[in-house]
Every structure is written in C-alpha cells, then in structure tokens.
Amino acid sequence: MAVLITLALVIITGTVAHRVTTPQDQLRLIDPGELTVATAARGDWRVGGVTVHIDGEGLVITEGHRTVWASPAGESFVTGADGDVTWDEHRGYFWPDVRLATQWGDQSIDAVRADGASVTIGGRLSGAENDIGYTLTVSARSGGGAVTEIEADGVAVVGLASARSRGAGVHGLGAQFAEFDLDGRLIPIVTREQGVGRGLQPLTYLADVTNGGAGGTELMTYAAWSTFVTDDLRGLSLDPDRPESHAFAIADTRDGDSVGLQVWAPRLRAELTAADSPAELITAQQSGAARPGLADWTQHGAIIGLQGGTDVVRAHVAELTAAGTDVSAVWLQDWTGQRTTSFGDRLWWTWQHDQQRYPGWADLVADLRKQGIRTTTYVNPFLTDAAAKPGAPVRNLWAEARDAGYLVRTGSGDPYELDQGGFSASLVDLTNADARQWFAQVIAEEVLADGVDGFMADFAEGLPFDAVLADGDARLLHNRWPGLWAETVAEACRIAEKPDCVTWFRSGSLGMSQDAALFWTGDQLVGFGAQDGLESALRGTLSAGVSGWPLVHSDIGGYTSINAVVHDYVRPDDLLERWAEYAAFGMVMRTHEGNRPRANAQVYETAQSRASFARMTRVFAALAPYREVVLEQALRSGLPAIRHGWLVHPGTAAAQVDTQFFLGDAVLVAPVLTSGADSVDVTFPPGRWVHLITGDTYEGDRTVTVSAPLGTPAVFARVDDPRTAELRQSVQRALR
Structure with missing residues (x-):
C-alpha cells in the first residue's frame, strides 16, 4: 500500500547522481470581469x-x-x-x-x-x-x-x-x-x-x-x-x-x-x-444523507496490525493480551502473501489466502474469535497477474477479469497495466455493473471467508484520466472512483451476509459516506510533523470532519519509513506512545507496522512498549459508553466525532487552534505533537476545566502550559458538565 516511491539514493559529493524533472500543478483560472x-x-x-x-x-x-x-x-x-x-x-x-x-x-x-x-x-x-x-x-x-x-x-x-x-x-x-x-x-x-x-x-x-x-x-x-x-x-x-x-x-x-x-x-x-x-x-x-453504522466490536479495544504468518500472529497476540491490552481485532494485511520491493514490504494483490504464510488460517481466525478478537484483512480495487506469485493461488483473478472484459482499458483496448513500483496491476472497471458484481462476489468469497469480519479497503485514487471505461468518461469519474469502490465493498459485505463487517477507506469522493462509515487519513510519515506526521493526521481528520466524513482515524505510529541515506526516517522512541495517546481519545484505535516493520518500533516489541500501549487501550475501551453517544450523533446528524474547537466553542480562542480537538462536545484533548516534549499548550474555552487523569483544574478562556509526561495525555472536561464525573472515573479506573 501507500506511496509507491524508491529512495535508494546515490549521493556523490553532496549531490544527487540522478535527477528527473519534478512535475507541478499548472493551475489557471478564468479572470472575473464586470x-x-x-x-x-x-x-x-x-x-x-x-x-x-x-x-x-x-x-x-x-x-x-x-x-x-x-x-x-x-x-x-x-x-x-x-x-x-x-x-x-x-x-x-x-x-x-x-x-x-x-x-x-x-x-x-x-x-x-x-x-x-x-x-x-x-x-x-x-x-x-x-x-x-x-x-x-x-x-x-x-x-x-x-x-x-x-x-x-x-x-x-x-x-x-x-x-x-x-x-x-x-x-x-x-x-x-x-x-x-x-x-x-x-x-x-x-x-x-x-x-x-x-x-x-x-x-x-x-x-x-x-x-x-x-x-x-x-x-x-x-x-x-x-x-x-x-x-x-x-x-x-x-x-x-x-x-x-x-x-x-x-x-x-x-x-x-x-x-x-x-x-x-x-x-x-x-x-x-x-x-x-x-x-x-x-x-x-449533511442533512438527508444515510450513513451506515459502525460495529460495536470496534469500540472495546485496539485493532492490532500484525504480519508474518500464523505463529507470529499468535505469539504477538499472546504477548499483548498478557500485558493487559484490550484487543478487539487483529488486522492481517499480509493474509494474501507478501513481496519485497525497493519501497519495503508490499502485498500480493491476488486476493486469496496465502497457505504457505498462514497455514491453519481458519483455525487461527476461529481461535482468535473464541478470545473475543475479530480478524480483519486487506483488499484494494487492483488485480495483479497471479502467475508470477510463488505458490500461485488457485484462481488468477486478473486473468479471469481480463478474459471477461472486466478491467479498465487503454485506448487500444488492452488492460490498462499501471506501474506500482516493482510490479504492475490493473483496475477492475467499476463502471461495468457485471464487473462490479463479480468483484463484490470475489471479495465476499475470498476476502471475507473463514470468519473474517472486515478489511482495509485501500487505494481508489489511481484511475487514469485517459482510461477507457465501460460506462462514462474517466475525466468525470476519476474523483468518483472512491465512491464506486465503496459501493462495491458495501455490496460484498451484503453478499457475505456480514452486518457487522467493518471496512475503512483512505480515498474519498463526494457523497461516499452514504456507503462507507469509517475512514483513515492515509499514509503519514513515521514522525510528529505538521507536513506529514502525527500533526498532519489531526489536521486531515478535522478538515474531513466538516466535509462529510464523520468517523476518521489514523495509523498509530504512521506508515511511511524511508532510508534517504542523508537521514533514515524511522519512528522516534516516543512516537508510538504519543500516537496511541492521541488515538485512545478517538473513535477507532488501530496500529500499523508500517512499510519497514523491522526498522521501526512496534507496540508489541518490548515489555515497556506493551505496557504503555496496554494502558491506552484500556482507556479507549473505558470510554466506549461515551463514544456510543458521540457515534449516534455522528451517524444521525453528520457532525464529526472528532471536532475542531470552531464546532464546539465558536467565537472563543479555542476556535482558532488546530493542535487540539474535542471528542464529541465534552472531552477536550491536546495531544503532544513534538518529540521529547513533556508538556503541551492548551487553549481552554470559557469555564473551569478538570484534567481527567490528574484531577487538576484550570480556569478557562486562556492558554496554559500543561504537564504531559508520557502516559499522561492532556485531556479535560468542564467541571460543571454532568458527564465529567463519570468520564473521570472511567479514565482513572482504566489507568489503575
């Protein structure tokens, strides 16, 4: 998944040995007149x-x-x-x-x-x-x-x-x-x-x-x-x-x-x-829009991103649960097999269970289910030729779609094979009703088989503008493609008869939330930054929330890790903890190993990382009753679950701050967005505010520097809010 780039650089006397022209947007506008x-x-x-x-x-x-x-x-x-x-x-x-x-x-x-x-x-x-x-x-x-x-x-x-x-x-x-x-x-x-x-x-x-x-x-x-x-x-x-x-x-x-x-x-x-x-x-x-719900099982623990095969998954789940982690599901994106490219670990887009990597798959899913842990996987709207895969799966879905005329085509009528950085793949033509139904059936039979309860529905932003489609003009359908993908995914869940199927999307189009409930902010860098790190994930969530995506989350720890030779971009020591603190006060808590798992810190890696992560999952689970109210409001009204201060306290100084947020209208969260920091500036709306963990109180309508050591995120509620006592009790019980 993610951005398909290679940064295997050759640096010679401080310069890049090979350089290509950098394209840029060339935007021109009509000049308004009289x-x-x-x-x-x-x-x-x-x-x-x-x-x-x-x-x-x-x-x-x-x-x-x-x-x-x-x-x-x-x-x-x-x-x-x-x-x-x-x-x-x-x-x-x-x-x-x-x-x-x-x-x-x-x-x-x-x-x-x-x-x-x-x-x-x-x-x-x-x-x-x-x-x-x-x-x-x-x-x-x-x-x-x-x-x-x-x-x-x-x-x-x-x-x-x-x-x-x-x-x-x-x-x-x-x-x-x-x-x-x-x-x-x-x-x-x-x-x-x-x-x-x-x-x-x-x-x-x-x-x-x-x-x-x-x-x-x-x-x-x-x-x-x-x-x-x-x-x-x-x-x-x-x-x-x-x-x-x-x-x-x-x-x-x-x-x-x-x-x-x-x-x-x-x-x-x-x-x-x-x-x-x-x-x-x-x-x-947002009035008049029908929005699908979100399964209750997502609200009682974290969805843990794991890879590596049956034994590895069992071992990591055992380590995390022994540390007191509340686990609602595992997310096994490599269920279909893994290949190594210059960008990192990538998946085989053949959409069938890889029996060599995951022997005893059905038993694994069933055993996890007995522990109250659901299994989720991964799929996207591309197909790649399965003939090239070692231990090729039973079906070559790319060949099936090619022979049936179900693939997006070039002007010459051939399947449009798109470079994915180390391999090529073709899009299923989602404007073809038969192709869409066929692919939904494939997802229901292959991806959602053996008790799987959901998946990341990745990509959908890659339709070429010069593509030839069964129905319509690619120039009008490029931005529509994520919505067609969401319709296909929703149909797959219906075919599989899974009413509590959970899918999440990064690509979006106008009106898409009528078919999709859950979104994520894409592939952030493994860092804190406003350009492409934890802070950018918050920014994207706040913007998407007022645009029609009420339920948005992010990859805990970020995704993209690059060794750019001049600097190796890996997770800072405190990033996983800070991102987990941020996610614990969101609507869904999900980890990601990233594109270079072995080079980056993982929540299951050490006793300390397991313990700190477990504490935040317990906080997340403890807030389920409050989130249930927030979720109901989001689905009914379209109000985002994670809200900018502009939505909750307009006209105050808090309405001008992008580095904090409200979960619903009662809980104010100021995440630490700088590596190594042990405090954070909080702009309080009017009133008196109490820290849900420490019990300290703060006068509102001012900005205060609040202590926020690792494990003690800055999270508050108004003293006079009738929900505050219960929120404090829930959070403090979880942290005992």
Missing part, C-alpha cells in the same frame, strides 16, 4: 422559504434572517471558458496542466422568470471574441437552504464565486492537511497520492528529484471534493448525484472577500446552506 444588471431584472422573488434578491450589486439568497448565499458585490459571479486539462501521471500522482482558450469573464443579468417551483435567471457571459448565454436556477432545498443550477452554452469549465466577509475562514474541501482555515490558497480538487514529506526537508526534495514529484505538497490528498463551509456560517456542496459534480475543480480562496470554484464541466448544481452556529451548519449541509 457585472451588469438590467433594471427589469432587479427585485425580489420567493420560492419555498427562500427569497432571491437581485440589485445592481448582484444576487443574494436569503432564508428567514439568514443569508444563504451572496455574490461578490459588483463583480461577475458566473464565468466560463473553453480549454482543456492534460495530466502528468506517475504511480498514483496526478498533476494537472490547465489550458484556457476563450474566456467569458464579464456577466450580465438580463431577465428573471419565476414559476413557483424555481427562479430562473438568464443572461450573457462576454469575452474578447463573443458572448454566450447562461442560466442560473434557484430552488428551495429539502432540509433548508437553496439549490442553484448553472449551465452555460458550449463551455468546458464553469465558475461560481461566493461572497464571504473579509478574511472569513474557509474549511473543508475534503481531507485537507493544511491549516483548518484554508484562506489564501489555490486548491486543486483531485484525488491522488498525498506524497512523502509534503514539504519536510530534505525528504520532500529527495523524493521529488528521484521519483518525479513524489514528495508532494500540503494540498495533495487522497480525498478531495467540492464542498466547503465558511466562518460566515454558509456552506456550499456540489450535488453528489450529478456526474459533473465529481469533475476536476479548482477552489480559489486567495481573494479574502470570496471563494471561487471552477469546475471542469459545462454545468454545476450546488446545494447552499446556512445556520446560526458551525455545528448547525454541518448538520444542515
């Missing part, structure tokens, strides 16, 4: 509970006392252009090169028509050569707010600019790993590999020059989609049921007075919401 409004088009129109107001400055949509949406004053807010986007692709990384031809940046509003169900605004978009017609239709949205549809004649890209108060924060756009406030950025909306280093030097530089841009940037993510909310308490989300909503887009927050969204499609349909508080805004934006 807005003119005909006198006859000015006035007020009502549709449902929504009022559409047009004057010489532009368009404002209100609902009761709230402004649901407004155009930037006096400027064009609908634009269009002709042109194209070409893509540079390398092992799951995609870099767009945007070329604009004719631009239509000036806008007129000429006429308005209302029919009781909608208000339709008509006008012209003008450019240097000619002008074209457009329509903008406004209707009431079920659940509150409004829906607007924009269509322009003969454009390749359509733009919509939304007003905001000067400098009002912008949040969301998927699982973004920059600051929670995305103001001041040009953000490509494309799912892709997120990179290694992402600005951390020298790793990012080395990954770039040796692997064509694999270092990544702060705006690269496995999960990007066109939805955002602002500090003005307004939200915009493209309609997930429209194919064009999944098109490549560019969000522009550089102008402090607006948020621009330019979508590479001739039309867009956006849902517009407003509320009186951030939490109400997220609930309003």
Whole structure:
C-alpha cells in the first residue's frame, strides 16, 4: 500500500547522481470581469422559504434572517471558458496542466422568470471574441437552504464565486492537511497520492528529484471534493448525484472577500446552506444523507496490525493480551502473501489466502474469535497477474477479469497495466455493473471467508484520466472512483451476509459516506510533523470532519519509513506512545507496522512498549459508553466525532487552534505533537476545566502550559458538565 516511491539514493559529493524533472500543478483560472444588471431584472422573488434578491450589486439568497448565499458585490459571479486539462501521471500522482482558450469573464443579468417551483435567471457571459448565454436556477432545498443550477452554452469549465466577509475562514474541501482555515490558497480538487514529506526537508526534495514529484505538497490528498463551509456560517456542496459534480475543480480562496470554484464541466448544481452556529451548519449541509453504522466490536479495544504468518500472529497476540491490552481485532494485511520491493514490504494483490504464510488460517481466525478478537484483512480495487506469485493461488483473478472484459482499458483496448513500483496491476472497471458484481462476489468469497469480519479497503485514487471505461468518461469519474469502490465493498459485505463487517477507506469522493462509515487519513510519515506526521493526521481528520466524513482515524505510529541515506526516517522512541495517546481519545484505535516493520518500533516489541500501549487501550475501551453517544450523533446528524474547537466553542480562542480537538462536545484533548516534549499548550474555552487523569483544574478562556509526561495525555472536561464525573472515573479506573 501507500506511496509507491524508491529512495535508494546515490549521493556523490553532496549531490544527487540522478535527477528527473519534478512535475507541478499548472493551475489557471478564468479572470472575473464586470457585472451588469438590467433594471427589469432587479427585485425580489420567493420560492419555498427562500427569497432571491437581485440589485445592481448582484444576487443574494436569503432564508428567514439568514443569508444563504451572496455574490461578490459588483463583480461577475458566473464565468466560463473553453480549454482543456492534460495530466502528468506517475504511480498514483496526478498533476494537472490547465489550458484556457476563450474566456467569458464579464456577466450580465438580463431577465428573471419565476414559476413557483424555481427562479430562473438568464443572461450573457462576454469575452474578447463573443458572448454566450447562461442560466442560473434557484430552488428551495429539502432540509433548508437553496439549490442553484448553472449551465452555460458550449463551455468546458464553469465558475461560481461566493461572497464571504473579509478574511472569513474557509474549511473543508475534503481531507485537507493544511491549516483548518484554508484562506489564501489555490486548491486543486483531485484525488491522488498525498506524497512523502509534503514539504519536510530534505525528504520532500529527495523524493521529488528521484521519483518525479513524489514528495508532494500540503494540498495533495487522497480525498478531495467540492464542498466547503465558511466562518460566515454558509456552506456550499456540489450535488453528489450529478456526474459533473465529481469533475476536476479548482477552489480559489486567495481573494479574502470570496471563494471561487471552477469546475471542469459545462454545468454545476450546488446545494447552499446556512445556520446560526458551525455545528448547525454541518448538520444542515449533511442533512438527508444515510450513513451506515459502525460495529460495536470496534469500540472495546485496539485493532492490532500484525504480519508474518500464523505463529507470529499468535505469539504477538499472546504477548499483548498478557500485558493487559484490550484487543478487539487483529488486522492481517499480509493474509494474501507478501513481496519485497525497493519501497519495503508490499502485498500480493491476488486476493486469496496465502497457505504457505498462514497455514491453519481458519483455525487461527476461529481461535482468535473464541478470545473475543475479530480478524480483519486487506483488499484494494487492483488485480495483479497471479502467475508470477510463488505458490500461485488457485484462481488468477486478473486473468479471469481480463478474459471477461472486466478491467479498465487503454485506448487500444488492452488492460490498462499501471506501474506500482516493482510490479504492475490493473483496475477492475467499476463502471461495468457485471464487473462490479463479480468483484463484490470475489471479495465476499475470498476476502471475507473463514470468519473474517472486515478489511482495509485501500487505494481508489489511481484511475487514469485517459482510461477507457465501460460506462462514462474517466475525466468525470476519476474523483468518483472512491465512491464506486465503496459501493462495491458495501455490496460484498451484503453478499457475505456480514452486518457487522467493518471496512475503512483512505480515498474519498463526494457523497461516499452514504456507503462507507469509517475512514483513515492515509499514509503519514513515521514522525510528529505538521507536513506529514502525527500533526498532519489531526489536521486531515478535522478538515474531513466538516466535509462529510464523520468517523476518521489514523495509523498509530504512521506508515511511511524511508532510508534517504542523508537521514533514515524511522519512528522516534516516543512516537508510538504519543500516537496511541492521541488515538485512545478517538473513535477507532488501530496500529500499523508500517512499510519497514523491522526498522521501526512496534507496540508489541518490548515489555515497556506493551505496557504503555496496554494502558491506552484500556482507556479507549473505558470510554466506549461515551463514544456510543458521540457515534449516534455522528451517524444521525453528520457532525464529526472528532471536532475542531470552531464546532464546539465558536467565537472563543479555542476556535482558532488546530493542535487540539474535542471528542464529541465534552472531552477536550491536546495531544503532544513534538518529540521529547513533556508538556503541551492548551487553549481552554470559557469555564473551569478538570484534567481527567490528574484531577487538576484550570480556569478557562486562556492558554496554559500543561504537564504531559508520557502516559499522561492532556485531556479535560468542564467541571460543571454532568458527564465529567463519570468520564473521570472511567479514565482513572482504566489507568489503575
């Protein structure tokens, strides 16, 4: 899994011996122009509970006392252009090169028509050569707010600019790993590999020059989609049921007075919401979405990532349980076999039990189940030719899919074989209903066989933009692919008749949470950093939470470990403990050995690591009754379980801090995000706050440096909250 790069570097006199060109995003935007409004088009129109107001400055949509949406004053807010986007692709990384031809940046509003169900605004978009017609239709949205549809004649890209108060924060756009406030950025909306280093030097530089841009940037993510909310308490989300909503887009927050969204499609349909508080805004934006539940067995201990075969797994489970670890499941990603590549230990993507590595597999799963421990594994939407695998499995799924026409194809009609760094693989064509059903059946029969209760559903960000599909255009389906993968996985769980099947995803698309409950933040580096470590996992969780992913967790200890010669990136001594402290106050606690297990510290490795990890698993298990309430709220309302202070205490200093979070609305957690630190700065909201472990109390509405030695994470609740006494008792019992 993870980023497919090689950093076997040859350093000669301080320089890299071999260097390749580093690709970059080439983003170009339509220049907005002037807005003119005909006198006859000015006035007020009502549709449902929504009022559409047009004057010489532009368009404002209100609902009761709230402004649901407004155009930037006096400027064009609908634009269009002709042109194209070409893509540079390398092992799951995609870099767009945007070329604009004719631009239509000036806008007129000429006429308005209302029919009781909608208000339709008509006008012209003008450019240097000619002008074209457009329509903008406004209707009431079920659940509150409004829906607007924009269509322009003969454009390749359509733009919509939304007003905001000067400098009002912008949040969301998927699982973004920059600051929670995305103001001041040009953000490509494309799912892709997120990179290694992402600005951390020298790793990012080395990954770039040796692997064509694999270092990544702060705006690269496995999960990007066109939805955002602002500090003005307004939200915009493209309609997930429209194919064009999944098109490549560019969000522009550089102008402090607006948020621009330019979508590479001739039309867009956006849902517009407003509320009186951030939490109400997220609930309003997510209203109407059905969300699957999360099996109860995930809540009573950690999911332990292990590899190495039957005897190794049995031994590590025995060591951990003897140390007092609460184990809910094992996660055995190498169940299908393991191969070694230049990046580290990789898996055989043949999706059948490797009998040599795991003899007595069914007995292992059954024996663990008797101990109350579930078994989970791994699968992704790729297939690789099983003929190359030593001790080849009974079925060659790649050959079956090839012969049935179930694989994504090239322009010449051949299976699209994608370089995975040491081997090639092909995607199952998830637009082919027969292929999707076949693969769901394969997963049910092979992956979920013998009592397995779930799996990591990896990848799904790698569909090439030039792929040939059974149904549809890859340019509109690239960002949609994670959602199709989630539908396939959900169908596999239904076929297997496993209602408590648990699957988790790193790649995401708009509306995907209707088929998937649990997500993770991808493949962080084995470090603490904000660019690509523990802090970045927190950032991605907070951003994803306001974008429609209510349940997000991360790999405890990170995943990516690289020996870059100039520096060997392995887990610092305290990273596993600090990451476990962070995860103990999340919704799911899951470890990962990483891509270089033998080079990195593991939770089962020493008596000390087992003891410290066991303590945090007991804390996690003790909080299950509280998390049950948080989970119910998340599934019902769409509010994230892990919340930024902006959601819980808006208007306070705590609402401006990205390095702490709330589990639900009662528990405040300030994780240690620096190696070697034994204290952490905590910004308390108003009120008096009590440390759930030490019992120390702190006055709110201020920032305090709190002692946080290893094993004593900084976690608090309000003194006057009726849940606090029970939370304190639960945590302290777990730590005895």
